Amino acid sequence: MPSESGAISRDEVAHLARLARLAVTETELDTFAGQLDVILGSVARVGEVAAEDIPPTSHAVPLENVFRPDELRPGLSQEQALSGAPAAEEGRFRVPRILGEEA
Amino acid sequence: MSLTRLTAAELAEKIASREVSAVEAAQAHLDRIAEVDGEVHAFLHVGTEAALANAALVDEQVAAGTALGPLAGVPLALKDVFTTADMPTTCGSKILEGWRPPYDATVTARLRAAGITILGKTNMDEFAMGSSTEHSAYGPTHNPWDLSRIPGGSGGGSAAALAAFEAPLAIGTDTGGSIRQPAAVTGTVGVKPTYGGVSRYGLVACASSLDQGGPCARTVLDAALLHEVIAGHDPLDSTSIDRPVPSVVEAARIGAQGDLSGLRVGVVKELGGEGYQPGVRASFDAALQRLEKLGAEVVEVSCPHFEYAMAAYYLILPSEVSSNLARFDAMRYGLRVDEGASAEEVMAATREAGFGPEVKRRIILGTYALSSGYYDAYYGQAQKVRTLISRDFSAAFAKADVLVSPTAPTTAFPLGEKVDDPLAMYLNDLATIPTNLAGVAGMSVPSGLAEEDGLPVGLQIMAPALGEAVMYRVGAAFEASRTADEGALVAPEVAR
Amino acid sequence: MTAPALVDYADVVARYEPTLGLEVHVELSTNTKMFCGCATTFGAEPNTQVCPTCLGLPGSLPVVNRTAVESAIRIGLALNCSIAPWGRFARKNYFYPDMPKNFQTSQYDEPICVDGYMDVTLDDGEVVRVGIERAHMEEDTGKSLHVGGATGRIHGADYSLLDYNRAGVPLIEIVTRMIPGTGERAPEVARAYVTQLRDLIKSLGVSDVRMDQGSMRCDVNLSLSPAGSGVLGTRTETKNVNSLRSVERAVRYEMSRQAGVLDAGGEIVQETRHFEEQSGTTRAGRRKETSEDYRYFPEPDLVPIAPSESWVEELRGTLPEKPWERRARLQAEWGISDEELRDLVNAGAIDLISDTVAAGAPAGEARSWWVAYLAQQANARGVELAELPITPGQVARVIALVAAGDLNNKLARQVVDGVLAGEGEPDEVVESRGLTVVSDDGALIAAVDEALAAQPDVADKIRAGKVQAAGAIVGAVMKATRGQADAKRVRELIIERVGS
Incomplete structure (x- = not known):
């Protein structure tokens, strides 16, 4: 069901939700598609600004070359590391079976 | 006078002089929380034992004559977005329900080192996305001025705790106005420091390039005292500025003497136009007159690209959010639902169940804006607009020492009014967003009550990067003058 | 669907022209990880070398390891690359349980090293110039252990166990340009390139480059085009090629496989394939439902890296002699044949002999000790020559004692045995075992x-x-x-x- 303004369709929202690992419901898809369409219509205004020769800003404060010496710093114990784990086994995080290929 | 009505500066002095013990101060605020928080719901977690233990330690140190920081023993409410090793950290989200971080944020650590008593963790819109706290998974906070209204957001819990006298100090975070807008609608003071001024280590990220922790209080001086505790370089945050912290306490004390002569105050034309509630507009006009009366020269400046700030913000923020919140995947911590399925299914099901609608909306929006086919038109273009907004600020600060505007377009609106209309909700941050995009400093100080509804209005003061001293000076002068004429803003006693 | 038959290698090269590309990941041997102060030691107990940052805990932030940047620059300089005067890290967004943040902090369109080359010498002396497109910094992932199902494989496993000790270990990814025109020598060129790259990086002292431990990993890109057509074919990317021999085998196998597909009128699918060490074959990875969009954007939590010219020049000054140039020099100095040199290289004896000579021993004696008696000892213990508990300095001392007539060869071997047994320095062994020559x-x-x-x-x-x-x-x-x-x-x- 493509949206009226054509900015973002329901299918596209479904695709984006999959990319973002969100198992959204059908009802949500309807709501989000409509809302995102309105929001996108509004934020698309950035395109009105003539900014071809303007450098982009990725960082609010212009810092460069911030480094740390290659020195050990105490980290977490295994117990601390696993303290929040939904499941753990043999000192490792236990997770459900992985379908995807290893990257 | 009740201990909960004192300012942090007053309370600190009484604790240091042993007129009041830190334990008494902590207990008074814990009692107040027990009394009113059922209605206000500023807190998600109250750490009674740890608070009293800290207070007892401060009392011992005071008795032993140990040199302590200027806020030792003063209670504080910490936004639930900073990690605390001794308390849960939920960010207002179900996905982190019950999570106890194994480490303290740098801000948390600095508060502890200063002897400040952390009372508990305050409510917020989920992952700091919202302007009303209605997007908290744990229910909204209520504005102490009118419990049927929003306390602002995302840091509504911290602001409400101050307004309800549950704490004299609080910490917030400001990504697009989350400290300043709640301050405005609760009649309190809130400061967004220069980006890089306060460490983000342990601040659970909303949008990394915009987030900034900052102090919240009922007076400008209290905010300044807290500012100096939490600010300063942190080697654990690459974006932390390695420069001396501006002397904001001194600036606030000088400002309170009420002389702003020689200072130029710029009124941003693009932030002074339509869309403001009449009482907000009137309060702002009165504020300008007051600033002139204090000796400041009021000039008009133009920031032509500010009108695109919101559009740029709602591309940059969701993009960073979509990436920052990817880690909440049920593998290492937090919620896990649908045990037994594949990891991929568990991730998707957990994120679906654990995130609220506003978070999901922004994740999807950000995923879209960063997609290869759209990157240049959306994210890339927004970053360029960001450059133009920074240039607007630079030009404006060449003409004025500080810039001013109303903090928020309206006073506190009724709970439920905008919760299903994202775009209407986003408009609350119209005036506060540009400072986050440019990384400059901003604060909100109470400017009085709107005539039509009797609710607080905030004046926003903005300063260049690391220009906090002049901002505090103007804020303190304005506050002293206004309070002398109209009295401090005190929320009506919360029903008991 | 059965796969088309493999085509005989000679037949492949008669009718097709391969184009080769190699992506090599090198784990740096820094003390700490790329973005946090955790140790990088191989083989530690699971999840004991972790902190909020490399576990991706909410609120944690990265800070760049200066030494890792220096290592990256030195690798770039050794590969004749230009060092970018300004560049940012980027986030590569995709979900995978071994990646704590569900994005990898990497470099995307602003790599720190670009446009280099390495002249690769084949066994017969032919030199092939391999263009280096880029070398960039990134972080490693954690390790998964698949439980249940067949033999620890991901498919059919009941669940997986994750250890994040490796997550955040600094990686340098070195990407070649497409290498055309290698013809039948493509497998040899691939192997020689990886070998030479390994030696080069080892000489810089920035990585163990142990393919068996995964501190050097290779992906092979390969495509075929009909000979003389000039049309570039579709390429496959073969991962998990984890030994020098496998590099050669993977290229060879892919050439035969792709030729088979093309001969049968099929099309090569652009895909990721996995090399099977046992059989020497490659297999297709699971096809993804949607093409991956990594949604790269500049990492907001890290600030740009802008290496100054003086810093780069200072690092250039630390580059050692290229290992192959050094070898040629030593060969001349020691007066040995190509074959003898190759044996020394294969035995891993070059550095040991050179260090022994540097400690004062004559080259002939030094060489003889390392390739004969000490090689036997290493062999008997099942360790690498360099792993023997004796230093070149100690070997040089033994040689000196023989030259002075204090030891004869038999006694010298006993002294070496003593050192290997942990009895101390050569002189201490002589003393304690009473091993002086009777000169009265x-x-x-x-x-x-x-x-x-x-x-x-x-x-x-x-x-x-x-x-x-x-x-x-x-x-x-x-x-x-x-x-x-x-x-x-x-x-x-x-x-x-x-x-x-």
């Missing part, structure tokens, strides 16, 4: 006289001019002195005594 002529003369008296017939032969018969007497004297005599001196004394 008086004692030796007595032993010689005794031996001559015991074997009068031999004494007569010597007297008659059959000097080689003295060997029997030497043997007897050595036995009598429990090997502690200087055989040369004994021989001189025998001649002296029979003549007197």
